[in-house]
Amino acid sequence: MKIKILIALLFSIQLISAQNSDKTSLSDSLSNQYQIEYTVNFNNYVPISKKGILIPYLKENKSNYYEIPLDEDSKQKDDTNDSEINETIVIGKKNVIKRNFVNLNTHKLSSTENITFDSKTYLVTEALPKLDWDLNHPDTLKIGTYMCNKATTSFRGRNYIAWYTNDIPITFGPWKFHGLPGLILDMYDQTHKYEWIVTKITKKTINEKTLNQDKHDVNIGLKAFVALREEVFNKKMNNLKNNLKSRQGRGTTVGFTDHSKRQGRELVFEWEDKK
Secondary structure, eight states, X not given: OHHHHHHHHHTTOEXXXXXXXXXXXXXXXXXXXXXXXXXXXXXXXXXXXXXXXXXXXXXXXXXXXXXXXXXXXXXXXXXXOTTBOOSOOEETTEEOOOEEEEETTTTEEEEEEEOTTOOOEEEEEEEOOOOOOBOOOOOEEEETTEEEEEEEEEETTEEEEEEEETTSOOOBOSTTOBOOSSEEEEEEETTSSEEEEEEEEEEOOOBOTTTTSOOOSEXXXXXXXXXXXXXXXXXXXHHHHHHHHHTOOTTOOOOOOOOOSOOSSOOOOHHHHTO
């Protein structure tokens, strides 16, 4: 199935304009501003596809990554200036920019996050995760005009496979991924629940002035955020269970799914793994 997905995308993939199709040197990369677009697939109970946008600032050792719901992205006007990204991404009733910001200078990563049953938006800060990449794979894969090498890593409870190209020496990747010697063109976890596939790479002048204004309610560390998220969720679920039980008729039994097991991209965290 993975091969079929890649083959289908290869016909529509747009990787850097023809005049830039030659091998990209490191100096060329540093002097240009890139925008890398991904198709992001979440193949869970209800499959969801999003548009991912990675904007690396190579001279500053920083990158911004955004995930935009496709229904929101499709609402952008056709005459939108191509040098700008839509400023507002609507999540629920709040205007929120969903992003991950990586800073190699400070070794920090910040993310905008929401909690189910909570209307606040959180800016979550954490130490830049250390990804132990295994590059010792003989496998290669051609994606578009680029020959890619295989790399694998484990991150917070999931095992990932990445295909990266040394022709574009960009160490940043989608979401929280970073540290490979080349740009990630395709990445997925072994269960294929989560995958990122490049659809377009362009060199352009990008205006992120408005995007970089943090629109959030609370600053919080990762460990405190994880604890708060689970507290809010469990409290809401327990209240729901109690309400349903109080309305049960005699002889009626209502079954509940166990929601104590984590879902999502991050299943276990470093401070738990040490235990």
